[in-house]
Amino acid sequence: MNIKDLCVVITGGASGLGSATAERLSELGARVAIFDLNEEAGARLAERLGGSFHHVDVTSAESVDAGLAAAEAKLGTPRVLVNCAGIAPGFRVVGKDGSPHPLDAFRKAVEINLIGSFNVISRFAAQLAAAGLDGEEAGVIVNTASVAAFDGQIGQAAYAASKGGVVGMTLPIARDLAQHRIRVMTIAPGIFLTPMLQGLPQATQDSLGKQVPHPSRLGKPEEFAKLVQNIIENPMLNGEVIRLDGAIRMGPR
Numbered sequence: 001m002n003i004k005d006l007c008v009v010i011t012g013g014a015s016g017l018g019s020a021t022a023e024r025l026s027e028l029g030a031r032v033a034i035f036d037l038n039e040e041a042g043a044r045l046a047e048r049l050g051g052s053f054h055h056v057d058v059t060s061a062e063s064v065d066a067g068l069a070a071a072e073a074k075l076g077t078p079r080v081l082v083n084c085a086g087i088a089p090g091f092r093v094v095g096k097d098g099s100p101h102p103l104d105a106f107r108k109a110v111e112i113n114l115i116g117s118f119n120v121i122s123r124f125a126a127q128l129a130a131a132g133l134d135g136e137e138a139g140v141i142v143n144t145a146s147v148a149a150f151d152g153q154i155g156q157a158a159y160a161a162s163k164g165g166v167v168g169m170t171l172p173i174a175r176d177l178a179q180h181r182i183r184v185m186t187i188a189p190g191i192f193l194t195p196m197l198q199g200l201p202q203a204t205q206d207s208l209g210k211q212v213p214h215p216s217r218l219g220k221p222e223e224f225a226k227l228v229q230n231i232i233e234n235p236m237l238n239g240e241v242i243r244l245d246g247a248i249r250m251g252p253r
Helices: 016-027 039-049 061-075 103-129 157-180 202-209 221-233
Strands: 007-011 031-036 052-055 078-083 139-144 182-189 241-244
Touching (some): 007 016, 007 103, 016 031, 016 039, 016 078, 016 221, 031 061, 039 052, 052 061, 061 078, 061 103, 078 103, 103 139, 103 157, 103 182, 139 157, 221 241
Parallel strands (some): 007 078, 031 052, 139 182
């Protein structure tokens, strides 16, 4: 698809990989709708990009429907969805104090990362299917998984399970939505310089970066955004998961 003048919805768009994607697609002429719970950061970014911000809880069908309707009213029919909203809890199955993994933490990770992604996908796709085609396709969905889906580390049971679910649903959803000419792709990033990692000491950041075979550094959010661009623009990319990780294979810890 030609990105210029497309309406793009980005969940988790107020920071990290989502905000970098919003920046890049806006530079290419897209009209960007940011879905996030961080109203201050999201509204500020949307204003700077000439887009719109919508306070959306991805786990709520009503909240997502309201956000999609508002985005369409302001920016036109959303044709691209980029799912970046997510959390990364860290708990061992049995803690050092002998306590079991908090079930609510596991449930919350799955609820936001997996169910939340599917919730937005299904409601976005239903709206888009009714809008018709733009050339040979109607639109594109790009999900965010993680290399933890394949190489989950100690303390990542909940996170890896949720991201593994995102990986597992990519192909069946792509097959399901093919009849509506909607493509579905997933990116599985490695270690990227997101706000969470930016809070770590520089020595720790450098140490993490050295684990990457090549280039031996942390990934840049704009590199994630470039891949989103490539996926949107290349109509033969469909039903696949792309590891964006510099060839890293994560160790147990």
